[in-house]
Amino acid sequence: MSGTRLLRVLGAAFAVAAVVGGTIGQGILRTPGLVAAAVPDAELMLLLWLAGGVIAAIDACSTVELATSIGEAGGPYAFVRRAFGPVAGLAAGLADWLGNLGAVAFIAVVFAEYLGRLGADGGLPIPVVAVLLIAAMLAVQWTGTRAAAAAQEVGSAIKAVLFLALIAALAFARGDTVAAEPVTGGAITLVAAIGAFRAIYGTYYGWNGAAYFAEELRNPRQLVRGTFIGIALVTAVFVGLNAAMLHVLTPAEMAKSTLVAADAAGRVLGARADAAMTVVSLVSLATILGVLLMFLPRILFAIGRRFDLRALAGVAEGGTPRAALVATAIGGALLALVGVAVNAAAIVVRRREPALDRPWRMPLYPWPALVSGAINLALAIAFIVEDPWTSALAIGVMALLLALIVPLLRSGTRG
Template structure:
C-alpha cells in the first residue's frame, strides 16, 4: 500500500463515461414497455422521458455542489457525513454500497445469460460464468485507476455508438417496418402516469456516477461538465430511442412487449435482430459493471478512512483501493452464486431513495452551516433544486413503502440492526 489518498488522474472524459456507462443499460431496453402500458400516448411518453432527464439534472445540482466543494471520495457517504456526522454518513454509505452490491451480482448473472444465448459461454453454468465475469473486471480494476478509466471510456464510447446505430436503424426504417398510425388508449389516470414516471426515474439511476470520484478528478470543473454533459447525452439517447421505437411500433405494441428494443429491431433487422440486441446488451452490461466495480470500493474506502480502518483505507500505487475492491468483488460474486441478490435489490430501492433525500437535505445544511466553504460550482436558484429533488425522492420512498410495505419495513429494520451492530464495533476500534 502506498497510502490513504487516491490519485488525481481522472479527467472530464472519464466523468462523462462514468455517467453514460453507469446509466445506459438494460433498463432502457425494457422499461419503455412498462411506460407504454401505463401511458399509451406517444407524445406524453416522450415528454415523460424528457422530464426524467430534466429532473435528473435538477437532482444533480445537490450532488455536484457537494462533490466539488467537499472534494472527497465516497459519494453520498461523504456528503451525509459532512452534514450530519459519521453515524448518519455510515448509514448512507452502507445503504448505498449494499443496494448496489445486489446490482453487481444481478448484472453479472444477466451477462452470463446473454453469453449463453450467443452460445459463447463454453457450456459453463450461469453462476460460474457470472463469477468469472466479476473476476475479470476485478483483475482490470486491480491494475490501477488509469487502466480501469481508459477501459471505461472506450467501453462507454462503443456503447454510445451502438445505441446511436440502433436509433438510426429504427428511425430510417421504411415500408412495412414503419408502425401504423398510433391508436390512442383510454383515459390516462394520474396513478398510471406516476407509475410510468417512477419506472423512467429508475432507468436514469446512475447519473451520479462521477461524484464518487471527486477526489480523483484533476479539476472540480471536470466533475461539473462530466455530470451534466453525461445526463444530457443519456437523455438524448433515451428520448431518441423511444422516438425511434415509436416509428416502428405503436404504443399498444410496445405495451405488450417485455423487451421493446428487441421487438422493434426485429421488425427492421429480421433474423439478425436477436444477435444485434445481444451484442448491445453485452456491451451495456460490461460498462455498467465496470463503473460499479470502480465506485463501490470508493464507498468502502471512504468509510474505512473515516473510521480509521486501515485495512479498507489503503490505496495501491496505481490508485486502486485494493482491499475495498476485493471486498466488493467477493461480495458480488457470493451473491451471484447463491442467488440472494434479488432479495437485496428488493431491499435496496427504498433505502436508496432515502439516501437521495439525505443528499438533497445535506446540500442545504452544508450551504447554510459552512457559507465560507470554497464552492467551485453552486447550484442555481438555491435551495429550490434541492427542495424539488428532495420532494421527488421522498415521494418515491413513500411509494415504495406503500407498494411493498413488508419488504420496505424489513429493509429499514435490517439496516437499523446492521447499524446497531457495526457502530459500537467501529467506535471501539477507533478508541483502540
C-alpha cells in the same frame, strides 16, 4: 499498499463515461413497454422521458455542489457525514454500498445468460461465467485507476455508438416496418402517469456516477461538466430511442412487449435482431458492472479511512483501493435509498459552512434540492407502501448493522 490517498488522475471524459456507462442499460430496453401500458400516447410518453432527464439534472445540482465542495471519495457517504455527522454518514454509506451491491451479482448473471445466447460461454454454467466476469473486471481494476478508467471510457463510447446505430436503424425504417396505426390516443389517468414517471426515473438511476470520484478528478469543473454532459447524452439516447421505437411500433404494441427494443429491432432487422440486441445488452451490462466495481469500493474506502479501518483504507500504487475492491466483488445485496439525504445535505452544508469553497453552486438555491428531495421522498414512500415487507427487512438489517458498527465511532473515528 502505498498509502491512503487516491490518485488525481481522472478527467472529464471519465466523468462522462461514468454517467453514460452507469445509466444506459437494460432499463431502457424494457421500461418503454411499462410506460406505454400506463400512458398510451406517443407525445406524452416522449415528454415524460424528457422530464426524467430534466429531473435528473435538477437532482444532480445537490450532488454536484457537494462533490465539488467537499472533494472526497464515497459519494453520499461523504455528503451526509459532513452535514449530519458520522452516524448518519455511516448509515448512508452502508445503505448505498449494500443497496448497489446486489446489482453486481445480478448483472454478472444476466451477462452470462446473454453470452450463452450467443454460444460464446464455452459451455460453462451460468454461475461460473458470472464469477469469471467479476474476476476479469477485478483484474482490470487491480492494475490501477488509469487502466480501469480507460476501459470504462472505451466501453461507454462503444455503448453510445451501438445505441445511436439502433436509433438510426429504427428512425430511418421504411415500408411495412413502420407503425401502421396512429401513435396517439387512449385513456390516461394521473395515477398511471405517475407510475410511468416512476419507472422512467428509475431508468435514469446512475446519473450520479461521477460524484464518487470527486477525490480523483483533476479539477472540480471536470465533475460538473462530466455529470451534466452525461445526463444530457443519456436523455438524448432515451428520448431518441423511444421516438425511434414509436416509428416502428404503436404504443399498444409497445405495451404488450416485455423487451420493446428487441421487438422494434426485429421488425426492422428481421433474423439479425436477436444477435444485434444481445451484443447491445452485453456491452451495456459490462459497462454498468465496470462502473459499479469502481465506485462501490470508493464507498468502503472512505468509510475505512474515516474509522481507521486500515484493511479497507489502503491504496495501491496504481490508485486502486484493493481491499475495498475485493470486499465489493464478493459482497451481497440490499435495497436502499439515499437520495433524500443527499438533497438535505446540500442545504445543511450550505447553511452550516457558508464559507466553504464551492467551485460550483447549484442555480436557484435551494429549489433544486427541495424539488428533487420531494421527488425522492415520494418515490421512497411509494416503494414502502407497495412492498412493506421488503422495506421492513431492509430497515431492520440497516439497524442491525449500525448497532454493530456504531461503537467504532467512540474508538476509531478521527471526527
